[in-house]
Amino acid sequence: MQAAAAQTAPAAAAAAPAYDAELAKSLGGNDNGLRSYVLVILKTGPNKVADAEERKKMFQGHFANMERLAAEKKLAFAGPLDGVEGRRGIFILATQDIEVAKTYVATDPVIISGEMVAEYHKLYGSAALMMVNDAHHKIIRKK
Numbered sequence: 807m808q809a810a811a812a813q814t815a816p817a818a819a820a821a822a823p824a825y826d827a828e829l830a831k832s833l834g835g836n837d838n839g840l841r842s843y844v845l846v847i848l849k850t851g852p853n854k855v856a857d858a859e860e861r862k863k864m865f866q867g868h869f870a871n872m873e874r875l876a877a878e879k880k881l882a883f884a885g886p887l888d889g890v891e892g893r894r895g896i897f898i899l900a901t902q903d904i905e906v907a908k909t910y911v912a913t914d915p916v917i918i919s920g921e922m923v924a925e926y927h928k929l930y931g932s933a934a935l936m937m938v939n940d941a942h943h944k945i946i947r948k949k
Contacts, residue, residue, distance in 0.1 A: 834900065835933025842902030843882060845929040846911055850892035853920030867915035872897075880910050882935040894922060898935060902928065 827837075834841040855861045875881035875897075883898040899907045904926045916922040 830933060833933035833936040839933050840930060841900075841933040841936075843929040843931060843935070844899045844901055844904055844907035845927040846897040846899060846907060847887075847893055847925040847927070848895040848897070848916070848922045849925060850889075850894060851916075851920045851923040855919050855921050864915045864919055864921060871914045875899075875910055875913075876939040879936065881939070883938050898929065898931075900936060904928070 829835075830837070830839055855864050872881060872884050876884075880900055881897055882900050884896065886895045887893045897911065899910055901907050901910075907926055908924075911917055911924045914922075917924060
């Protein structure tokens with residue numbers, strides 16, 4: 807068994823991708839491939855938008871706002887949550903400054919309407935998150 811492992815170790819080492827300093831820098835990463843972000847947890851707010859048409863328009867604006875922030879490389883990742891304890895979604899914003907993150911989030915119709923409120927946390931993680939939006943657009947089947 808050890809002999810088989812010894813034979814595959816050099817092959818695995820040879821297959822490991824080389825460090826790409828230029829890519830790390832372009833993504834805002836350090837030598838360990840990490841960078842700072844702000845994690846935003848979107849929670850149920852004090853105002854439920856009840857009118858169906860107004861609600862539809864608000865969420866269309868919410869998705870358009872996320873697309874804009876992603877295109878501007880300000881939003882690394884976004885997604886819905888399960889709603890437990892009022893937690894409805896997250897943003898991972900490409901800034902280390904919570905005050906800057908608040909200016910990004912303030913443009914969102916769900917925040918403007920009070921449908922949701924935002925909770926902010928500093929986050930440190932892989933700079934590769936900055937590649938998620940580009941990859942995601944390549945796997946969406948256009949209708």
